Amino acid sequence: MNIVVCVKQVPATTEVKMNKETNTIIREGIEAIINPFDTYAIEEGVRIKEQGGGKVTVISMGIPKVADLLRETIALGADEAVLLSDKAFAGADTLATAYTLSLGIKKMGPVDLIICGKQATDGDTAQVGPSLAAKLGIPHTTYVRKIEEIREGTIRCQRLTEDGYEVIEMPLPAVITVVKEINEPRIPSFKGLMKAKKAEIPVWTADEIAADESLIGLKGSPTWVVSTFVPQHNVNSEMIEGKPEEQAKILVDKLLSLQLPLSK
Amino acid sequence: MSTEIQPYQVEFDEYLRDESRSVGHADSISFPKNEDELIEIVRKLSKTEIPVTVQGARTGLAAAAVPYGGHLINIGRMTRILGARYDEQDNRFFLTAEPGVLLSQLRKAVSSGEFEIAEPDDLTQAALCRYKAGEWFFSPDPTEASAALAGMVACNASGARSFCYGPVRPYVEALRLVLVDGRTLHIRRGEQKAKGRDFCLNLDDGSYIIGKLPDYAMPKVKNASGYYIEEDMDLIDLFIGGEGTLGIITQIELRLLPMPKAVWGITTFFPDEKSALRFVRGLRGEKEATGVEFSVKPAAIEFFNHKALDLLRIQKQKIAAFAHIQELKATYYNAVYTEFHADSEEKVWEMVEQMNQMLEALGVSPEDTWVANNPRDMEKLLVFRHAVPESVNMLIDQRRQKDPAITKLGTDMAVPDQYLDKIMDMYNGEIQTNGLDYVAFGHIGDNHLHVNILPRDMEDYRKGKALYLQWANAVSAMGGTVSAEHGVGKLKAPFLAVMMTDAGIEQMRALKAVFDPQGHLNPGNMFTMKKEGDA
Numbered sequence: 032m033n034i035v036v037c038v039k040q041v042p043a044t045t046e047v048k049m050n051k052e053t054n055t056i057i058r059e060g061i062e063a064i065i066n067p068f069d070t071y072a073i074e075e076g077v078r079i080k081e082q083g084g085g086k087v088t089v090i091s092m093g094i095p096k097v098a099d100l101l102r103e104t105i106a107l108g109a110d111e112a113v114l115l116s117d118k119a120f121a122g123a124d125t126l127a128t129a130y131t132l133s134l135g136i137k138k139m140g141p142v143d144l145i146i147c148g149k150q151a152t153d154g155d156t157a158q159v160g161p162s163l164a165a166k167l168g169i170p171h172t173t174y175v176r177k178i179e180e181i182r183e184g185t186i187r188c189q190r191l192t193e194d195g196y197e198v199i200e201m202p203l204p205a206v207i208t209v210v211k212e213i214n215e216p217r218i219p220s221f222k223g224l225m226k227a228k229k230a231e232i233p234v235w236t237a238d239e240i241a242a243d244e245s246l247i248g249l250k251g252s253p254t255w256v257v258s259t260f261v262p263q264h265n266v267n268s269e270m271i272e273g274k275p276e277e278q279a280k281i282l283v284d285k286l287l288s289l290q291l292p293l294s295k
Numbered sequence: 296m297s298t299e300i301q302p303y304q305v306e307f308d309e310y311l312r313d314e315s316r317s318v319g320h321a322d323s324i325s326f327p328k329n330e331d332e333l334i335e336i337v338r339k340l341s342k343t344e345i346p347v348t349v350q351g352a353r354t355g356l357a358a359a360a361v362p363y364g365g366h367l368i369n370i371g372r373m374t375r376i377l378g379a380r381y382d383e384q385d386n387r388f389f390l391t392a393e394p395g396v397l398l399s400q401l402r403k404a405v406s407s408g409e410f411e412i413a414e415p416d417d418l419t420q421a422a423l424c425r426y427k428a429g430e431w432f433f434s435p436d437p438t439e440a441s442a443a444l445a446g447m448v449a450c451n452a453s454g455a456r457s458f459c460y461g462p463v464r465p466y467v468e469a470l471r472l473v474l475v476d477g478r479t480l481h482i483r484r485g486e487q488k489a490k491g492r493d494f495c496l497n498l499d500d501g502s503y504i505i506g507k508l509p510d511y512a513m514p515k516v517k518n519a520s521g522y523y524i525e526e527d528m529d530l531i532d533l534f535i536g537g538e539g540t541l542g543i544i545t546q547i548e549l550r551l552l553p554m555p556k557a558v559w560g561i562t563t564f565f566p567d568e569k570s571a572l573r574f575v576r577g578l579r580g581e582k583e584a585t586g587v588e589f590s591v592k593p594a595a596i597e598f599f600n601h602k603a604l605d606l607l608r609i610q611k612q613k614i615a616a617f618a619h620i621q622e623l624k625a626t627y628y629n630a631v632y633t634e635f636h637a638d639s640e641e642k643v644w645e646m647v648e649q650m651n652q653m654l655e656a657l658g659v660s661p662e663d664t665w666v667a668n669n670p671r672d673m674e675k676l677l678v679f680r681h682a683v684p685e686s687v688n689m690l691i692d693q694r695r696q697k698d699p700a701i702t703k704l705g706t707d708m709a710v711p712d713q714y715l716d717k718i719m720d721m722y723n724g725e726i727q728t729n730g731l732d733y734v735a736f737g738h739i740g741d742n743h744l745h746v747n748i749l750p751r752d753m754e755d756y757r758k759g760k761a762l763y764l765q766w767a768n769a770v771s772a773m774g775g776t777v778s779a780e781h782g783v784g785k786l787k788a789p790f791l792a793v794m795m796t797d798a799g800i801e802q803m804r805a806l807k808a809v810f811d812p813q814g815h816l817n818p819g820n821m822f823t824m825k826k827e828g829d830a
Contacts, residue, residue: 043670064669064671067671070671103669106666215618215619215620215621215622217621218562218621218665218666218667218672218675218676219665219666219672220661220662220663220664220665220666221561221647221650221651221654221661221662221664221666222660222661222662222664223666224647224666224668225647225651225661228644
């Protein structure tokens with residue numbers, strides 16, 4: 032089974048700083064890490080390979096330095112990693128990114144399963160996985176929390192929903208995006224690290240994947256970021272003061288005044 | 296009013312116990328907010344015959360903060376960082392803090408560079424201009440991050456990294472203290488020293504204290520038992536590890552260290568105990584253990600025995616919070632955690648090569664390792680290490696439901712390097728002979744394991760207690776210590792008596808009497824002032 036895992040380099044913080052002129056992410060001075068959700072994608076790919084055989088190839092589009100992070104994925108059990116890096120890719124939105132990744136994946140030859148993290152912690156769009164499936168013309172399922180079975184050219188997985196999960200079966204090749212409930216990413220071993228240290232990470236340019244210039248980078252990105260912010264969850268808390276008995280009474284009165292439906 | 300001496304009421308119950316789960320009693324309590332208020336309280340009490348127990352965050356494991364009658368001073372409201380200082384010549388950074396500042400609070404301030412100092416003086420302002428977040432760290436790392444700094448100083452706390460950096464002691468640059476009669480003392484490292492074993496300590500008001508230091512020799516191991524004594528010693532060291540018996544700490548100046556560029560944590564799994572012990576000795580640079588020259592000094596060497604891994608396997612199934620711990624293969628018998636700090640990644644790789652050679656010599660697969668070289672994976676290894684003591688506490692809480700008199704019996708003993716194998720054989724053998732349940736984990740680099748006897752019933756508890764005392768004798772005979780990092784407090788006083796002998800305890804009493812003739816300050820910690828009360 033040929034498995035491809037897509038990963039993204041993100042800043043090691045949720046407070047993303049933007050360049051006000053270009054509205055792109057400022058990456059200088061902030062430590063770069065593999066998008067945490069993508070580490071679950073890598074682990075799932077490696078587990079499928081360990082159980083049923085095959086090969087895991089990791090792919091990323093990014094600056095040359097991303098090669099270091101790709102080396103890390105080898106330590107985590109990936110067999111190979113490819114970096115798509117070219118000045119022409121710079122400023123890509125999710126559409127241009129999906130297009131670029133799709134070309135990289137096509138260049139690899141036949142692929143059975145593509146796994147992405149559910150979203151990146153910097154952009155939080157969750158669009159690249161589904162867009163990639165559309166570009167490749169194959170089905171996808173998002174928010175996968177468990178792969179129930181892979182057999183005879185199909186995959187059956189559990190898709191996390193707000194109130195439970197749904198079971199979805201689709202033909203391979205396909206794209207899935209995974210949530211953190213799916214597994215616990217491993218910590219690399221010495222053996223993995225030694226392998227990673229020696230690994231060569233090929234870098235493919237726009238020419239090498241035969242990209243249409245008008246569809247990559249800033250040119251190929253119809254999205255204009257107006258502003259970005261970290262959503263604030265507003266939970267209104269009220270501290271109840273007083274002796275324990277008084278506190279209990281105030282709490283009960285408040286709850287009763289809300290007239291919440293009581294279960295019987 | 297926070298200088299108020301409030302009569303004890305039921306609502307203060309939580310202040311009667313600490314993490315040792317011993318419960319004491321008190322007649323009154325106070326919560327001073329600053330040094331002036333504390334001095335006022337102490338002066339009021341000094342005119343009475345009331346003994347005083349001082350407590351911080353009550354995370355201690357030896358009941359040093361548990362009062363047995365009298366007044367209880369809780370310093371939990373003295374939580375400000377007061378100032379900073381940068382020594383340009385030696386590139387050293389210092390922070391001054393109140394005694395109730397928690398380790399977690401200090402770490403957060405140090406890592407973010409946000410110290411929230413209300414009225415910074417010129418020195419502080421100049422120092423903070425030079426400060427860069429991420430470039431400094433405070434090396435002592437006891438597992439319990441909610442410990443108060445004064446508690447850590449009072450028991451000379453350690454942690455995993457003290458294998459390389461030592462305990463709290465060398466990082467205490469200056470202290471402010473209030474003596475039992477209300478006089479104050481500001482002591483800075485290097486400024487007041489003993490002459491041989493005689494000392495004269497100058498106090499802030501121009502008065503002084505003259506005394507004689509005990510003539511016992513300190514064990515040549517990591518130690519937190521008894522007053523620290525040395526000829527010509529720096530007198531600040533009397534108060535570090537003094538368990539609050541000589542004075543009350545009201546201000547601490549701490550030294551930070553430059554943050555190493557590369558921090559790696561490596562957990563290695565072994566198929567048996569002998570090979571794990573050989574690995575430990577190899578990591579310490581004992582070439583004969585593995586045949587491989589290991590030239591790097593690890594920051595930490597920790598051990599988790601087979602019973603600890605078994606307990607984790609069980610708790611991982613039961614407790615949701617532990618479900619995220621990595622899979623423990625059935626072939627993993629025990630684990631050794633090593634941490635390396637270096638100036639560059641290249642240096643760590645040199646270490647990796649040497650470590651690999653050692654593992655090869657021991658027949659351990661390089662696959663049976665967890666290597667963390669980024670904060671994400673380091674956090675995972677930390678969760679794993681902390682899960683062991685947490686699992687022990689959960690198990691004991693379960694057993695206490697059947698018999699509330701049961702507590703865990705956790706040892707804190709250390710011996711010199713040459714006795715590592717002997718002490719391990721002693722623990723394993725005697726536990727087995729007595730048919731007891733246990734786990735062992737901790738700072739094996741310093742031959743300092745926490746053997747936790749887990750009594751199933753009162754019979755086990757009695758057997759365990761007897762064994763504990765037997766071990767105190769054995770460890771003392773090897774030149775070791777009965778408490779290497781938790782302190783003696785009240786619970787380990789009988790073991791200290793074994794280690795120090797009557798003569799040593801008598802000399803400690805005499806030293807305390809110079810500072811506190813009535814024995815009113817933190818009575819019962821380390822020893823009691825009445826001779827007949829020893830047992």
